[in-house]
Amino acid sequence: MRYLTRPLLVRFLGLSSRCVSVGLSQTKTLMLSPKQLSLRQSFSTRAGLVTAVDVVKYWQKVFETNGIPEAQESSEYIVSFVLGAKTLQSLNSKILCAPLTAVQQERIRQLSTKRLQRMPVQYVLGEWDFQDLTLKMRPPVFIPRPETEDLVSLVVEEGSQKCEEKNSGLLYPAAAPHPVILEIGCGSGAIALSLLCKLPQSRVIAVDKEKAAVDLTRENAQRLQLQDRIHILHHDVSSSSAKQLLPWGPVDFIVSNPPYVFYEDMAFLAPEIFRYEDLNALDGGDDGMKVIRTILALAPSLLKDSGSVFLEVDPRHPEMVENWLQTHPNWLLTLCAIHKDFCGKPRFLHIQKQSR
Amino acid sequence: MRRRPRRDEGCFLRRPLGVFPRKRYPQFCMNAPSLFHFTFLLKEISTASWRPWMLRKQQFSLTRLPLFQAAGKKNSSNLLALNEADLKEQFVRGDGPGGQATNKTSNCVVLKHIPTGIVIKCHQTRSVEQNRKIAREILQEKVDLFYKGEDSDVFKEKKAAEKKKQEKKRRARENLERKKHFKEMQESDGK
Numbered sequence: 017m018r019y020l021t022r023p024l025l026v027r028f029l030g031l032s033s034r035c036v037s038v039g040l041s042q043t044k045t046l047m048l049s050p051k052q053l054s055l056r057q058s059f060s061t062r063a064g065l066v067t068a069v070d071v072v073k074y075w076q077k078v079f080e081t082n083g084i085p086e087a088q089e090s091s092e093y094i095v096s097f098v099l100g101a102k103t104l105q106s107l108n109s110k111i112l113c114a115p116l117t118a119v120q121q122e123r124i125r126q127l128s129t130k131r132l133q134r135m136p137v138q139y140v141l142g143e144w145d146f147q148d149l150t151l152k153m154r155p156p157v158f159i160p161r162p163e164t165e166d167l168v169s170l171v172v173e174e175g176s177q178k179c180e181e182k183n184s185g186l187l188y189p190a191a192a193p194h195p196v197i198l199e200i201g202c203g204s205g206a207i208a209l210s211l212l213c214k215l216p217q218s219r220v221i222a223v224d225k226e227k228a229a230v231d232l233t234r235e236n237a238q239r240l241q242l243q244d245r246i247h248i249l250h251h252d253v254s255s256s257s258a259k260q261l262l263p264w265g266p267v268d269f270i271v272s273n274p275p276y277v278f279y280e281d282m283a284f285l286a287p288e289i290f291r292y293e294d295l296n297a298l299d300g301g302d303d304g305m306k307v308i309r310t311i312l313a314l315a316p317s318l319l320k321d322s323g324s325v326f327l328e329v330d331p332r333h334p335e336m337v338e339n340w341l342q343t344h345p346n347w348l349l350t351l352c353a354i355h356k357d358f359c360g361k362p363r364f365l366h367i368q369k370q371s372r
Numbered sequence: 373m374r375r376r377p378r379r380d381e382g383c384f385l386r387r388p389l390g391v392f393p394r395k396r397y398p399q400f401c402m403n404a405p406s407l408f409h410f411t412f413l414l415k416e417i418s419t420a421s422w423r424p425w426m427l428r429k430q431q432f433s434l435t436r437l438p439l440f441q442a443a444g445k446k447n448s449s450n451l452l453a454l455n456e457a458d459l460k461e462q463f464v465r466g467d468g469p470g471g472q473a474t475n476k477t478s479n480c481v482v483l484k485h486i487p488t489g490i491v492i493k494c495h496q497t498r499s500v501e502q503n504r505k506i507a508r509e510i511l512q513e514k515v516d517l518f519y520k521g522e523d524s525d526v527f528k529e530k531k532a533a534e535k536k537k538q539e540k541k542r543r544a545r546e547n548l549e550r551k552k553h554f555k556e557m558q559e560s561d562g563k
Contacts, residue, residue: 033386035513085476086476086478089477090477093477093498102496102498102499103495103498104498105495105496106495106496137477138475138477145497145498145499145502146499147499147502149500150498156471161470161471161472161474162499162501163470165499165500165501167502169501178449276471276472276473277472279471281469281473284473285473286474288475289473299556329469330469330471331469331471345501358500358504359470361471362470
């Protein structure tokens with residue numbers, strides 16, 4: 017059985033036929049399951065040089081045979097990573113045609129074996145991208161989702177606008193204000209560190225109740241040389257004391273991607289999630305609102321006047337949050353905007369504290 | 373930079389533009405050089421102070437929106453502005469709940485420019501946001517090339533680069549010839 021025909025591969029890559037090579041090197045013995053072994057035998061028609069594309073196709077087939085979702089994407093990310101790139105598309109055809117070394121092939125095999133255990137790709141590679149940052153990833157710290165990139169953009173927009181408002185109409189504009197941002201549930205530090213990069217005058221207090229998350233955020237902050245502008249605290253916001261969240265006084269923004277999955281939905285999480293990620297970072301209680309309520313209750317005492325809370329939530333939450341706020345008029349919090357994510361689902365809430 | 377709603381004037385496309393509802397504006401203002409910056413329209417649910425935001429479009433839905441201007445990598449505002457209403461964006465995200473409940477890594481963005489039919493598939497990075505930005509940059513260049521042909525800055529830069537490359541090759545060839553000739557001369561002198 018010929019796994020991938022030459023014309024198909026050539027067309028796929030738009031390469032000259034000289035670059036296409038066939039077969040896998042027979043030099044290594046791999047610990048493969050019977051399914052993988054039979055695939056390997058059928059794939060190798062003769063010993064020869066192995067290119068990146070060959071290996072991608074091979075592992076894609078292995079993943080598909082073993083029921084691993086996103087087989088092609090997983091294979092591409094792993095091979096690109098070993099070749100020092102982010103994605104296959106970003107590699108030039110010269111590298112794609114070049115034979116892989118035995119060391120590279122072995123590294124790919126090691127990583128792919130982890131993927132065969134349903135480990136998320138982000139944990140397999142130990143890193144992932146969030147906007148223009150590359151962050152270290154480590155189980156069980158929650159992996160940032162692509163939707164959350166939009167949350168950061170929202171806060172940056174609000175932060176920049178506040179700067180304009182403060183400076184507009186002034187004869188001698190004041191120096192750019194230094195927004196203080198509190199992130200509740202920082203995880204790997206994706207939101208906090210992105211904000212620090214995009215708002216160069218800002219400072220962030222990042223809080224998480226899990227030590228592993230605090231450690232990972234600290235590591236990522238140091239890698240990005242942002243440790244001087246961020247306070248990282250190991251603290252559970254549902255405990256009574258909130259004083260330690262205010263080393264720089266009341267904050268301009270509270271940002272959070274709190275656990276918001278409904279309890280009944282936890283049973284439907286993919287193995288990648290429930291086997292490897294911290295489920296406390298996902299479980300929002302019966303109605304997914306447990307942590308959201310805690311944050312909103314704390315917000316009035318933490319925010320400056322006209323300060324804002326930005327939350328990522330489940331699409332069912334906007335109405336629930338609005339009702340919840342209406343039952344607590346003394347908080348002076350108003351839901352002033354609902355923003356959709358890139359799939360068109362209501363995902364982000366902008367809540368503002370009214371000035372007295 | 374102060375954000376303002378962008379209007380129809382300044383559009384260089386030859387195709388007629390539609391009428392755009394006033395409530396919704398795409399805000400593509402220059403952020404870092406040669407990068408786009410997305411902002412969002414507010415969906416008003418209270419009479420709190422109004423700020424223009426843009427709701428992110430759903431897959432395949434087209435909200436008619438005014439133009440934006442962006443400086444491309446060609447370092448000029450000469451590139452034709454892209455009309456967001458002419459773009460159709462596709463993400464490989466699936467129909468699931470999204471958000472925390474899923475962990476999909478397919479971050480490829482497929483961006484189509486409907487009037488010309490040009491399609492860009494961008495998977496340069498592992499970030500959806502970055503892929504969207506890069507896709508728009510590439511598409512803007514291709515659309516500019518499509519409408520302007522040889523007048524396009526994209527075309528001119530490409531030609532200039534090619535010329536430079538040819539020149540370099542020619543000089544290298546001449547150098548080699550000269551060295552060869554010199555060596556031959558030396559050898560004949562030595563005899």
